[in-house]
Amino acid sequence: MTSPHSSFLKISPHISVLPLIHGSGDFAIEVRRVMLNNEFDCLAVPLPASFQENVERAITFLPSITAVVQEEPSISGSAPWEEDDDEDDVQRLCSYVPIDPCQGVIAALRIAMMEHIDRHFIDLETQRFESISASLPDPYALKKVPLEKFAAAVLPALNKLPEGQPLNRCTMMAHRLRELEKKYKSILLVCSLSDWPWIHDAYIDQVPVEVEDEEVNETTIYSADSETLLFMLGELPYITGLYEAARSELEDDENLSVDGIKELALTARDRYRLELKSKGRKITPKLLSVYFRYVRNLSLIERRMTPDLYTLVKAAQQVAGDQFAIQIAETAREYPFVHLLPFEKISFGIEQAQLPNGTMLEMSNRLPGNLISWRNCELTPKPPKPKQDEWEMKWDPFKQCSWPPEDVAIEKFRTSIKDHALNLLGVDLARTEKFTTSMKDGLDLRETLRNWHTGEIHVKVLPPSRGKLDCVLMLFDSPADPRDY
Structure with missing residues (x-):
């Protein structure tokens, strides 16, 4: 230094x-x-x-x-x-x-x-x-x-x-x-x-x-x-809170400008899991690694060493979807040290503020920092609980063509049919050969017993099936005739 x-x-x-x-x-x-x-x-x-x-x-x-x-x-x-x-x-x-x-x-x-x-x-x-x-x-x-x-x-x-x-x-x-x-x-x-x-x-x-x-x-x-600190503070409100927490607890704050981003993402992940539970996409350590690498690359493209809020939210949207991106944005604007003060409250916006009596003011910062550019990022929020209840009440299977519980069951059935069909594609290619140095795909017990008198052991060879299935077409015959199936 x-x-x-x-x-x-x-x-x-x-x-x-x-x-x-x-x-x-x-x-x-x-x-x-x-x-x-x-x-x-x-x-x-x-x-x-x-x-x-x-x-x-x-x-x-x-x-x-x-x-x-x-x-x-x-x-x-x-x-x-x-x-x-x-x-x-x-x-x-x-x-x-x-x-x-x-x-x-x-x-x-x-x-x-x-x-x-x-x-x-x-x-x-x-x-x-x-x-x-x-x-x-x-x-x-x-x-x-x-x-x-x-x-x-x-x-x-x-x-x-x-x-x-x-x-x-x-x-x-x-x-x-x-x-x-x-x-x-x-x-x-x-x-x-x-x-x-x-x-x-x-x-x-x-x-x-x-x-x-x-x-x-x-x-x-x-x-x-506290809801509008994002427009006033130099750092993200969540990161500012980490600096103050480290100061009060005498902890190391030398690398909070980067470590704080990691903690922000982990906090957002925990809230994402708590809110969506098993319905949301799993934010695994591997997915987080992809997210941080994406954030790094976007920051370097914009000639920055640390990301801004737009980069964090956009990367979250691209990697894990809108709901995780919303959690990143909501977590980033939270500041933990909110106390009742003997002053009137002022709400900040982009170069403006609103006084308690509703008066709007054009604001100039006496301590201006780097140039700031505001960009739009469209996110689709999860519908509120009253709206979900309303949709569930109005659900009519003869009018609507999609509903999450039924969709999940259909998708699971489709996946099972696809896996079974892929297995059938390789049945014609299966063969049996004498054991030499490898058990291949397992012991062929039937062929081994058939040649027991020779003392030879036979193993299965199941070559990978050619091609893949992109879609599954299911035809239902109702009522089904058991003599046909």
């Missing part, structure tokens, strides 16, 4: 940088390793000061997931929650900070609060936050590559930030780092990998600050709806 005190990740003798990808459990572990293995007297994070009080308060409620939301002026000029006559014409905007245990900035603040390290929120105060996501490598590479080499490899591929707010924010953070340097001897800056080079350049070049903090609204803490 390369220390952040190496020259490559230092802005000055007193300022070290830990560039990260937001919303990654692997980077959250890297943050913990760096902060616990080195001594810092100040932590600087890329958030504005207006968020500090509520973000630090919300962190104390972890592992329960919350969000710190700040109102932004709507397009019409009014605040998002102000009454407006033309409510349908007003685009309501908010920015928020997800209090996510797998978010590197939140993990750094959490450790700093426990270690009593001074914390400073050094970002620019903006009424309208411009969220910019970047296409960055898979964080799992940190398992084999030191942080310094990872950052150096990514550096040439980073795009320059657009003029305006993104560069102004980096300039302001560099300015505030110079001010903090007058007070502290060892400062750790935890920031986005895509912002780090421009903060470094603004600090070295001493770029003058041309903007000032804007007047902003106060922030509010909301409890995140």
